[in-house]
Amino acid sequence: MRASQFHLSTLKEAPSDAEVVSQQLMLRAGMIRKAAAGIYSYMPMGLRSIRKVETIIREEMNRAGAMELVMPLVQPAELWQETGRWDKMGPEMLRLKDRHERDFALQPTSEEVVTDIARQELKSYRQLPRNFYQIQTKFRDERRPRFGVMRGREFTMKDAYSFDRSEEAAGRSYELMFAAYTRIFDRLGLEYRAVAADTGAIGGDRSHEFQVIADTGEDAIVYCPGSGYAANIELAEAVSLLAGRGKARQALEKTPTPGKATCEDVAALLGVPLDTTVKSLVLATDDVDERGQPAGATIWLLLVRGDHALNEVKAGKLEGLKAGFRFATEAEIAEHFGCRPGYLGPIGLKKPVKIIADRTVADMADFICGANEADFHFTGVNWGRDLPEPDLVADIRNVVEGNPSPDGKGVLAIQRGIEVGHVFYLGTRYSKAMNATFLDEDGKPKHFEMGCYGIGVTRILGAAIEQNHDARGIIWPTAIAPFEVVICPVGWGKSEAVRDEAQKLYGALLAQGVDVILDDRDERPGVMFADWELIGVPHRVTIGDRGLKEGLVEHQGRRDAEAGKLAVADIAAHVLGMLGKA
Amino acid sequence: MRASQFHLSTLKEAPSDAEVVSQQLMLRAGMIRKAAAGIYSYMPMGLRSIRKVETIIREEMNRAGAMELVMPLVQPAELWQETGRWDKMGPEMLRLKDRHERDFALQPTSEEVVTDIARQELKSYRQLPRNFYQIQTKFRDERRPRFGVMRGREFTMKDAYSFDRSEEAAGRSYELMFAAYTRIFDRLGLEYRAVAADTGAIGGDRSHEFQVIADTGEDAIVYCPGSGYAANIELAEAVSLLAGRGKARQALEKTPTPGKATCEDVAALLGVPLDTTVKSLVLATDDVDERGQPAGATIWLLLVRGDHALNEVKAGKLEGLKAGFRFATEAEIAEHFGCRPGYLGPIGLKKPVKIIADRTVADMADFICGANEADFHFTGVNWGRDLPEPDLVADIRNVVEGNPSPDGKGVLAIQRGIEVGHVFYLGTRYSKAMNATFLDEDGKPKHFEMGCYGIGVTRILGAAIEQNHDARGIIWPTAIAPFEVVICPVGWGKSEAVRDEAQKLYGALLAQGVDVILDDRDERPGVMFADWELIGVPHRVTIGDRGLKEGLVEHQGRRDAEAGKLAVADIAAHVLGMLGKA
Known part of the structure; x- marks a missing residue:
């Protein structure tokens, strides 16, 4: 991609209603534009990162054997009434009427629709296990939408639903999804932690949240550095801090x-x-x-x-x-x-x-x-x-930093996190409410054992930025950066030598499948550098006449304090090496 | 993909409310499932074809320099009020209120939102031309949703919007989109015709529809086989059928x-x-x-x-x-x-x-x-x-077959068509209503000259089937078939030789990037053949013990009257050749 052909649109200042750094930086980098409170357009720059997140999720879901489909956004009330959620869901679920005054909801989630599909499609135990997922627009009418894509009203979510013969089989589906999520967040290049979570009123007894670590996170997550223990603060077990009851020494x-x-x-x-x-x-x-x-x-x-x-x-x-x-x-x-x-x-x-x-x-x-x-x-x-x-x-209190770990293997630490994924064992709550059954091996109908598995696709962008940014802008993990490499030619309009070398490198990187952008806008270095540091492209190669005279160009990683000089002949191989594509 | 791992779900009979053949076949082939009138879930089989259509559209839109973004589905009323369409649009535009009683619409189209983006983002003539597009869910609350994905309420559409400095430049953008659409429909492998269309009340003077030819189409399209003339029936010019007025011979x-x-x-x-x-x-x-x-x-x-x-x-x-x-x-x-x-x-x-x-x-x-x-x-x-x-x-009448072509180059013929694309020159209708301007070279603000360009993504599936089917099922063009090739091993469960050859071929085709499915369900040939003919996979390779004894396997194209026998050693090369991947 050439910058002159791309819709680059950076802002010096974020709008005054942008509250958190990820929201400010996404607006300034031209990744999103606000259409209404909690409702954004995903601009070309933002959509590039979103598509990369989606691709990683899709590949790992497919690898885990899940089947992609797309369920409707506008869902009939009848299905939500079957489970009683039409009445139970608060105003977060946006209800609407069509021209014939029939009731519908904008999907906040799709348990009802997918259970309806399962009861029509999955007749026999031989078709199980089955996991259906979609990457789709969701709508939740938050009372106070805020923080940009972190708590928007319209957002993109990957939601998956597993159907199994037995609780034991459902446990295997759960583990499969847990492993897929681990691969997804590893590939996204984010520091994260899977923590045991409360299952709340929804029933079932197994639930984990995938939390991206960030000081600005809304959730407190508890972990034991000395063991694998990790749970969110709602669930983390607090033991007695005293070794049995002490003796009375004072008078009342x-x-x-x-x-x-x-x-x-x-x-x-x-x-x-x-x-x-x-x-x-x-x-x-x-x-x-x-x-x-x-x-x-x-x-x-x-x-x-x-x-x-x-x-x-x-x-x-x-x-x-x-x-x-x-x-x-x-x-x-x-x-x-x-x-x-x-x-x-x-x-x-x-x-x-x-x-x-x-x-x-x-x-x-x-x-x-x-x-x-x-x-x-x-x-x-x-x-x-x-x-x-x-x-x-x-146990009726929150644990605090330094408390003994409930597994007895050390003391607890607390971090802030942003929840971006959730795996949840649902049991038969929905299949019983909607009488969704399959014929088991014994010829008898049986309710599906279900699990549900969500990932906030657009929220991941916000969480990644909350975790990775500095005063100059975003620092994208390479896997989800809108571009992997930017080439900044100094004096594009004046120097044929600069243009030649820049285009040669651009062609060489494109040929190796690198997602590279060539900044051919003929802007001053200061303008180019500020834009690409704000946007957070992981690698920048600067090519100028001064360096070329000595046969050198500059490479600077987004986290590097300063640029390194490299021979023109080596730069493509160096960049490919940094990207693991050598 | 192995059939045992895929969600295959064919029906012997279509539901009784399915009116047209494409709807019946998509339901029977397990491509869609109805959630409510005009609202469907796209099942894994259908989604595969949808994704292929989307990919072709995206590649050609990008090639034409258009920028992909995603605009919100839930759009604030204020923008629609600026153009007056909040009141003018009929009940097809579904209106809703959020929890704070603010008015929103479910997007039936996005002229207002994209013009709002343009007036914020495109400040200078130097940023023009610009073409923004999205592939996104649309909602139109049809009074009588019918014909499956052909006239649904919730559907996927590619909508693009061009912004130009002048009418002349807008004409170039229009031509660029016209050429992109031609490439798109060529690649989709559909018989289609681009026809001049009426511009109606929307203003502007240039408009073409892309019509997929099908006897069951709702639109009449007029063309002259001897020249390039083509227009829809609303627009096609009817000349006088008489060479001047005749003489009066009879008395009143x-x-x-x-x-x-x-x-x-x-x-x-x-x-x-x-x-x-x-x-x-x-x-x-x-x-x-x-x-x-x-x-x-x-x-x-x-x-x-x-x-x-x-x-x-x-x-x-x-x-x-x-x-x-x-x-x-x-x-x-x-x-x-x-x-x-x-x-x-x-x-x-x-x-x-x-x-x-x-x-x-x-x-x-x-x-x-x-x-x-x-x-x-x-x-x-x-x-x-x-x-x-x-x-x-x-000229106040419809032309009829055999009328002289208005270009004088022959006589007119009439076909039925299904409108799947539309290119439209909008002029300044929206930019003036929303005061969307850029600074031109002379430093003065000027209203954008706009065009809009739609393709009905999900509708293309229906149109493709209306055009290409037989008594046994769908006949997909290879480019948008859910799978390009199916391998049907006869006696999967019994014969090691059959399993070996089937898996060898499967591996060889996968390695060459062929979208192949191996039917490892151990079903009888009749069941397999009926399923895959219904689903409409273009190429079927049947491998059985009887043939293998002579070193032969069968290949049958979906349109072929009967299968041809080929040497086992040649089959992969033969299939690759048929797919143009040799």
Whole structure:
């Protein structure tokens, strides 16, 4: 490609509403243009990278035996009603009516349509396993679309769905996809981590997220450098930080803590470490009687150490809470604790409250907690002596950096990540809801065991940039750079020698299948360099009269501090070597 | 690809709602599956052909210097309001609201979005010409979606838009696209014709349709085998069939024609040729006064020869009618003609009527027309003698087979066609409406001269099948067949010799880049042959023990009446030769 024939369109400044660096750089590099909030046109420069991502995904999905198809974007409501998701999906699913007032949805995902295809197409166990995938436009009507392609409304996703005879076979399909994803992210050239993830309400018991590591990531991912353990923060298991419960040494004492409503303030006031305090969080669950009528609420007191944070996902899996909980109202708190928030604790309750202690809290002795009286805390609190044992001891907190790994093989570290892929074992949730069956070897109909597997194609571009950029612009991994090499001739319009050498190199690299662009715009070096550094092309070769007199040209890798000089005769081989195409 | 690894899914019968052969065969061959009326999933078999069509289009668009991008499917109403099309487009454009109640459209086409991109991106004449294209999902909410992918609601289209400095430059862009389309349809291997088309109300004066020839096509296309002339029926010029006006020989006579209200019946009753009769068609245009208030209607009598048909598109371009016309009401006809339809004519009118005669009618002498009295016609009617000359003589009829070509180089023939491509010169209609300008060489802003260029990607599949099929199934042109070659081993499960030869050939063809499928399902020959003939794979190689004993295998082209026998050693070279890959 010659730059004069390409649509190059860089901006000095990003629009003021661009919030994150990937969004700013993609706009400045002319890769995307905004059409509406969360809706972008993919410009020629951006589309080149998107196509490379798609090709890598497609090749690895095909290699794993998955079958590509394309399902409709506009999907009939009837299928979504079969699974109940027509009502359950929030406003993220954009609903619309056609001219005959029939209901449709713009696909946010395609479990329903693919299950409908499977129940028509897959009649026999002999056709299984089967994995259908598509690389297709999705629409999710985010309340606050932002961060460019990172959380857009219209975006491209690869979604795959596996159909199996048995849970065991579904496990093999899951492993196959996990391996394919590993190859995909390896080939994309991104630093990433596959982490165990919560399966939430969707059912099934196996789920992994593929997270691209970036300081700006929205997700916290937990891993143990000494072992293979990795999980997202919702799932990562927090063990007790104490080796069993310590002995009571202090007496229970009610201590004035006027105006000190947080553990931090109380610890500071009393001059004790924060990890001697216990935080009280009050949840409520709404009860119903036998006829399904409201029957008051159960109040729950959850205790975590003062320096820890409640993990609501973990809490939401506990017996009694898993049907759904909410934070208690001020009135409920006053009724049960006789006190306003900030001074709550497990001692001296007005009405029955279920007490759940985090594992670490259950092992604490001589701890500090609210006294259920404004401006007072108890110190020297001990389980068994000052209050009964908790109703339940459970892991209800987020792990923090330095916590022991749950596999006992070291301590945990935490990184920020951007979720770009997800593999998920679905079980029979959809096949049962839609009565999608095949005839098994015994001649009996059986529901498909399913899995689903997503990759955010356009999101990968944003994540790659969040991970790889500097003050001058994007630094693309070679595999998904819009161009692998740019040739910058200095004095294109003036020097025949420069033009000749530039065109010779251009031809030589093209002939070897290199994705090379020749900057024949006759711009000054400063303009060319700024454009291509912003766009993030991995390799730049600069050819000028001065160097040519000595038979030299310059090569600069996008991450290199400065350019290296090379003999004209060697440059093509050198570049091919750098690209692994020698 | 091995058939055991592929999703093969043929049906014995097409669903009963499949109306046309391409729809029936695509469903039976497992290429598409219906999700809702006019909305299909493209199954793995169909997607293979779609991707091949897309690749050919993309290669030729790139070769012509067009830049690929992807514009959003969900487009903000504001852009459509700028051109007034938000209100003008009918219910085919599906409108929807997002969660914030903002208006959007599902793109039926993208003139507005691309013009918005151009006015932001193309600032200078130095950036022109520029041609942006996308291969993307479109949605048109057809009232009666039918014929499978031929008139679906959700479909894939390639749409391109050119931006130029001047009308002359836009003409060059148009020619460039015309040439690219010619290469595309040549490469697709379809019999097609580029025909001049009407530009309608959209403005501009140049337009060609690319029509795939098929007896089942909805469009009539007119061409002159002796010259390059070709146009669609709306546009094809009809000349007078008479060499000037003949002499009056008969006297005007009012003749009883009781109950004979059509030209055919009158000619039969009187025992004269149909081409001595003249048909009367009554149109009306609604007038407005200076203040834009309704001011009655003007009535128009259009006269075409009894064996000809009115061409409403041509009529709609005439002075007085081009602002829009309707057929006159029975009341208006009674008021102006004093008679009911069936016996109308230009003689003895009750109130003034504008008379437009087709060119042939204006040259007729001694003709027959209604007498404006029920059950009577005039015979021996002559212009000038029996009635004044018409107010206007114009081409207002459809040409018919055998008419002289308007270029004087022979006679016209008519074929049926399926429109699969369209090139269109738009002028400044959109750039003016959206104030999209660039700075010209003189430093002054100027509106872009635009063209638009569409190809119905998924429709091409339907058109290809309408053109190429037989009782056994589809006959794909090699370039867009889902597979180029199928190897059918007879006795796969039993004969090691058969397996060995089949796998050897499979490997040899794969190595040469042939898109080959090996049918390793261990099915009987009848099942295999029926499947692959239905699917329409161009070449089949059958390998069986009986032939191998003599060192022979069979090759059968999809159009061949019977298979030919070839030496095992020659088969790979033979197939490569047939595919032009030798």
